[in-house]
Amino acid sequence: MNSTPRFPTGSRSGPIVAGLAALALWGCASPPPPAAAPMQGVPPSPGMQAAPGSGPAAQPVEPAPAAPVAVPVPVPAPSGPMPAAEARRAFVADMAGRGLDAARVGVLLDQAKYSETVARLVLPPSSPTVRSWPRYRARFIESRRIKEGIAFQEEHAQDLARAEARYGVPASIIVSVIGVETFYGRVTGNFRVIDALATLAFNYPAQARSDRSAFFREQLAQFLIWCKETGADPLAVKGSYAGAIGLPQFMPGSLRQFAVDGDGDGRIDLLASPADAIASVANFLVEHGWQRDQPVFLPVRLPGDPAALVDGGLKPTLDWTRLQAAGARAPKVAGMSDAWMQWPLAVIDLYDGATGTTEYRVAAPNFFALTEYNRSYFYATSVTDLAVELERRGRVASRVSQLNTPVDK
Numbered sequence: 001m002n003s004t005p006r007f008p009t010g011s012r013s014g015p016i017v018a019g020l021a022a023l024a025l026w027g028c029a030s031p032p033p034p035a036a037a038p039m040q041g042v043p044p045s046p047g048m049q050a051a052p053g054s055g056p057a058a059q060p061v062e063p064a065p066a067a068p069v070a071v072p073v074p075v076p077a078p079s080g081p082m083p084a085a086e087a088r089r090a091f092v093a094d095m096a097g098r099g100l101d102a103a104r105v106g107v108l109l110d111q112a113k114y115s116e117t118v119a120r121l122v123l124p125p126s127s128p129t130v131r132s133w134p135r136y137r138a139r140f141i142e143s144r145r146i147k148e149g150i151a152f153q154e155e156h157a158q159d160l161a162r163a164e165a166r167y168g169v170p171a172s173i174i175v176s177v178i179g180v181e182t183f184y185g186r187v188t189g190n191f192r193v194i195d196a197l198a199t200l201a202f203n204y205p206a207q208a209r210s211d212r213s214a215f216f217r218e219q220l221a222q223f224l225i226w227c228k229e230t231g232a233d234p235l236a237v238k239g240s241y242a243g244a245i246g247l248p249q250f251m252p253g254s255l256r257q258f259a260v261d262g263d264g265d266g267r268i269d270l271l272a273s274p275a276d277a278i279a280s281v282a283n284f285l286v287e288h289g290w291q292r293d294q295p296v297f298l299p300v301r302l303p304g305d306p307a308a309l310v311d312g313g314l315k316p317t318l319d320w321t322r323l324q325a326a327g328a329r330a331p332k333v334a335g336m337s338d339a340w341m342q343w344p345l346a347v348i349d350l351y352d353g354a355t356g357t358t359e360y361r362v363a364a365p366n367f368f369a370l371t372e373y374n375r376s377y378f379y380a381t382s383v384t385d386l387a388v389e390l391e392r393r394g395r396v397a398s399r400v401s402q403l404n405t406p407v408d409k
């Protein structure tokens, strides 16, 4: 095994982060319960916050299987979780079929440690707090995160400008994603990725509402393949409790598919290279539908009760004709083109359980590129609102503020 970890292992202290998912990232530094399901189809919500430190050292992932070899392995019910030993055997066989050395994979799995902390953090909080958009928003749109975001933006202005020019994603949005995910790299997670992924791949908590072990087995596979491809030490790479890696908290599958080399040194390092992280966030968003020069929200005046216009999904299903028929009014913004009237649109709801009120906004396609990063209206709106604040208060040309700011609430 290669003893040179690709990512610096750690040193970052503080709360761990966690994340989202579908094929990609999880992440996020700490938001309260998410508004919608997390991203990339899998993990729960954004910002599931892990506890500081990397959890108690644990027991082996595999409780030694006692069954003699000759005993047939029971076939798991299609909908139920696969027994750990069987899942592991199938995993090793699958890895061998994908070009990895089976014995080596077995040795690595033997060294992976079950983490009770990981298993606990992947579950919803035992005492859920009231879902509140203002409370969620306040965790990210606050003075320290704005101040440090402006500093990050100034420090990495060149890399951001390059990424913005190439991908068409505003620097403020890129900075905001990194700010929400890891507080600009301050909180990237201190769990060994192999421990986190093996725990969730083979011992996914039985009390979970749905079994996501298959997703994590694939992420573990992607992680091991990525380690082989890059020479990273699978026992050294650290990340969130969900196995998300680096400043932008990419899951291993996204790391392999969407991460790019922003600083041109020939390798991709999402933890040590902010330039790589910046370009990778932009590339991820573009690959998930981000449109250059389009806003996230439109300052459309909605009818009195827009609730019926909300479908709660992760794709825009309305258009201006339908919104107008429902009583929506077009914004009057000087210099604003009406090209947006041809875009697919959506009305999104941001509920405050504390007051029973809801804020509605009209989302453009770029909003849904952000929800690919994390499947949550709260998440995508917070990223946008933080970006707006970074533009308002930072010393960069504003590109999105105007149209991102809803005129009506």
Ligand SMILES: [Ca+2]
Pocket: 261, 262, 263, 264, 265, 266, 267, 268, 269, 273, 276
């Ligand atoms: Ca690089």
